[in-house]
Amino acid sequence: xxxxxxxxxxDRDVGFKKMTLPGFKNGIQYKMLSIxxxxxxxxxxxxxxxxxxxxxxxxxxxxxxFVMDGHLMIGGKKYVKGTxxxxxxxxxxxxxxxxxxALCLAFYNFGPxxxxxxxxxxxxxxxxxxxxxxxSYEGLDWQVPTLFPQTAPGCLLKxxxxxxxxxxxxxxxxxxxxxxxxxxxxxxxxxxAYHIWGTSWMMQFGxxxxxxxxxxxxxxxHGCFKSDLGILxxxxxxxxxxNYFHHDPFSTPEENHxxxxxxxxxxxxxxxxxxxxxxxxxxxHDFEYPDDAYNTDGYDSxxxxxxDGTSHSHKSSGAHSHITAPAxxxxx
Amino acid sequence: xxxxxxxxxxxxxxxMTKDEAAWVKQELAEQIDRYKKIVQDMEALAPQREKWVAxxxxxxxxxxxxxxxxxxxxIPKNEVRPRDGRPIQVVF
Ligand SMILES: [Fe+2]
Numbered sequence: 001x002x003x004x005x006x007x008x009x010x011d012r013d014v015g016f017k018k019m020t021l022p023g024f025k026n027g028i029q030y031k032m033l034s035i036x037x038x039x040x041x042x043x044x045x046x047x048x049x050x051x052x053x054x055x056x057x058x059x060x061x062x063x064x065x066f067v068m069d070g071h072l073m074i075g076g077k078k079y080v081k082g083t084x085x086x087x088x089x090x091x092x093x094x095x096x097x098x099x100x101x102a103l104c105l106a107f108y109n110f111g112p113x114x115x116x117x118x119x120x121x122x123x124x125x126x127x128x129x130x131x132x133x134x135x136s137y138e139g140l141d142w143q144v145p146t147l148f149p150q151t152a153p154g155c156l157l158k159x160x161x162x163x164x165x166x167x168x169x170x171x172x173x174x175x176x177x178x179x180x181x182x183x184x185x186x187x188x189x190x191x192x193a194y195h196i197w198g199t200s201w202m203m204q205f206g207x208x209x210x211x212x213x214x215x216x217x218x219x220x221x222h223g224c225f226k227s228d229l230g231i232l233x234x235x236x237x238x239x240x241x242x243n244y245f246h247h248d249p250f251s252t253p254e255e256n257h258x259x260x261x262x263x264x265x266x267x268x269x270x271x272x273x274x275x276x277x278x279x280x281x282x283x284x285h286d287f288e289y290p291d292d293a294y295n296t297d298g299y300d301s302x303x304x305x306x307x308d309g310t311s312h313s314h315k316s317s318g319a320h321s322h323i324t325a326p327a328x329x330x331x332x
Numbered sequence: 333x334x335x336x337x338x339x340x341x342x343x344x345x346x347x348m349t350k351d352e353a354a355w356v357k358q359e360l361a362e363q364i365d366r367y368k369k370i371v372q373d374m375e376a377l378a379p380q381r382e383k384w385v386a387x388x389x390x391x392x393x394x395x396x397x398x399x400x401x402x403x404x405x406x407i408p409k410n411e412v413r414p415r416d417g418r419p420i421q422v423v424f
Contacts, residue, residue, distance in 0.1 A: 089342050253424055
């Protein structure tokens with residue numbers, strides 16, 4: 001996970017920059033929210049200026065776009081605020097333009113932003129997923145999350161995209177006015193979110209207002225939570241989201257990691273034992289995805305930013321944990 | 333990408349062009365500055381955060397701790413892990 005912990009960051013505090021990467025047409029400005037040091041994958045606030053025009057084309061990396069304000073004309077159809085677009089890698093979008101401009105969030109998930117003019121898909125375009133263009137405000141209803149354990153009443157979801165392989169998801173979420181949740185949470189996956197509207201509060205980071213953003217690697221404590229007037233936000237994870245709730249404000253990511261492993265051993269003992277006893281020679285294999293490689297060398301949790309922009313690398317392989325187990329307290 | 337999701341399916345051209353690499357390098361330098369400011373801001377919030385933590389620990393022992401959805405449980409004092417001088421680090 002080579003994106004660092006960026007939390008909290010409010011994009012209203014910084015100005016837009018001109019997009020200068022080759023391939024992109026004039027009339028795009030952006031604010032960088034977070035970027036991956038290895039792959040260049042990133043999340044940005046993007047302003048398409050009024051009069052912006054772009055021919056049909058694709059991104060080499062999987063890309064998501066959410067319209068927060070204004071509109072985009074895509075293939076002659078008008079897409080207003082609330083529009084969510086998911087484009088698998090190499091999948092072309094029709095010609096795009098806007099008269100009034102459009103304020104969007106752009107997610108380039110596995111590489112830097114690219115735009116290649118083309119009226120057809122790349123010949124190696126990812127066909128395991130399909131192009132999605134939906135109006136999330138009018139076309140989807142709010143749902144109570146079905147995660148176990150679940151967030152407190154008053155936090156609702158609209159699932160925009162679920163990655164079929166990792167269960168990473170992109171979702172709108174809201175907190176109703178007066179929402180509160182008195183627990184501390186962490187996950188096995190990275191989580192990022194942007195406040196489209198409203199202010200919420202977390203015990204670690206204080207208030208996160210409209211335009212507020214975070215990219216949070218796995219196992220980092222967040223919460224308790226509240227929102228006085230409610231929020232509307234868009235969130236994204238890079239894998240299956242499980243809420244590990246607890247009430248120790250001082251626990252470290254290492255301890256949280258240990259606790260998650262202990263939970264796995266308790267909740268899925270057969271899988272846990274299988275992984276342990278098959279340590280080095282039998283990496284996971286999925287007959288549905290026989291070409292996938294699961295290389296566990298050099299796992300990088302993304303935790304701890306260094307001067308050179310790299311993160312502290314947590315290296316471990318197979319069943320060998322690099323983390324020292326916390327010392328057991330002697331009972332008095 | 334987390335451990336396990338190690339496929340390159342999501343990027344058809346993993347090797348960056350020279351222009352892209354230069355752009356990413358510049359963005360990373362700016363990201364370090366943003367990160368440093370966040371660390372400073374979060375350190376400045378430390379005294380206030382201590383109060384919030386004390387209030388949280390009080391609430392879970394009186395009003396209750398959210399176990400799942402609307403289910404709350406009042407945490408007995410002996411289940412609150414002693415602090416033992418541990419710091420609160422919030423940015424990693
Ligand atoms: Fe979370």
